[in-house]
Amino acid sequence: MTAGAIDRDAIDRLTEAGHLSAAARDAALVQTDIIPDATAWQQFLSRLFLLLGVLFLAAAVGYFIAYNWEVLGRFAKIGLIEAGLVVAVAVALCATGDGLAARAALLMAVLLTGPLLAYVGQTYQTGADTYELFRAWALLALPWVMVARWRPVWCLWLLLVNVSLALYVGQVWRPMAASLVDPVGALLHLSVNGLFLVVFEAWAGRYVSGSGRSVERFALAILLAAACGLWMVFLFDYRVRTFWQPLLAIVAFVAVWWVYRRQRLDVAALALWCLGGIVAAMCTMGKLLSEARAESLAFLLSGVTAIALSAWAAGWLRQLHRESLAGSPASAPAEEGA
Numbered sequence: 347m348t349a350g351a352i353d354r355d356a357i358d359r360l361t362e363a364g365h366l367s368a369a370a371r372d373a374a375l376v377q378t379d380i381i382p383d384a385t386a387w388q389q390f391l392s393r394l395f396l397l398l399g400v401l402f403l404a405a406a407v408g409y410f411i412a413y414n415w416e417v418l419g420r421f422a423k424i425g426l427i428e429a430g431l432v433v434a435v436a437v438a439l440c441a442t443g444d445g446l447a448a449r450a451a452l453l454m455a456v457l458l459t460g461p462l463l464a465y466v467g468q469t470y471q472t473g474a475d476t477y478e479l480f481r482a483w484a485l486l487a488l489p490w491v492m493v494a495r496w497r498p499v500w501c502l503w504l505l506l507v508n509v510s511l512a513l514y515v516g517q518v519w520r521p522m523a524a525s526l527v528d529p530v531g532a533l534l535h536l537s538v539n540g541l542f543l544v545v546f547e548a549w550a551g552r553y554v555s556g557s558g559r560s561v562e563r564f565a566l567a568i569l570l571a572a573a574c575g576l577w578m579v580f581l582f583d584y585r586v587r588t589f590w591q592p593l594l595a596i597v598a599f600v601a602v603w604w605v606y607r608r609q610r611l612d613v614a615a616l617a618l619w620c621l622g623g624i625v626a627a628m629c630t631m632g633k634l635l636s637e638a639r640a641e642s643l644a645f646l647l648s649g650v651t652a653i654a655l656s657a658w659a660a661g662w663l664r665q666l667h668r669e670s671l672a673g674s675p676a677s678a679p680a681e682e683g684a
Contacts, residue, residue: 407458453502570602
């Protein structure tokens, strides 16, 4: 049995059969990378605390200015934020080593850009809407994001883009509308995140640092949420119901399955796919039973369906996880792109 074919179940079976002691089982789990060792935990915690420190420091600058708003003059307020930006850029330029300090400094610069724009808009009353602030924030921060080439910074940038889209739909297109359950808003999220995901999948493996696939899965989660939103609009909002809404939702789900099952096996992405599919199935069943005036039966069947689909999804994902550990041809692209 090769190392790639060993999973937790195989080690547990050997332990239950008496071939491995408890200490040998723990050592085997560490040697096969099923559980992280002390070095991996130390690296993870150091990066986590670095991220938290940057986030808390950026929040502290904003809260300090807000708390002392009446005391500080306008030049003192803008000077504090710009001083933070200058320090962050200076640290990024002077940092040496593995580049983690430089990337954290650029993350700090991206975070401080938002409060600077908010301060300018609040002080000089530019009349800009909230979505314009987030749009300008994303545009101004994009050069730093591309220079940083770090997954946490890309996640923040993608969040800014989606918040800008959501606020645009809720403030300009249809006031007070939720973007993910509005046909135009869901289409915007689906298109933007789908395009971003295609480009990032092709580009990030060579140029973006950071372990895992957090950015891709974040974009995929929003894409699937938008697809579910289009499906729910078609089911429940007859005023804006069109044929292209369920068609786009089905195309999105089929494309995600084909890419992450056939082209690049990604169990976490398929778990998000299963969650979106279960939500769509539950909404469809609720709509059909409500039209049949079987509301009382809908609660029972909805619960049974959710349990059955969740159990099937868990078994299927477990099988795919074993397939990826066994090093099958379908999982090879996923390992290369990790």
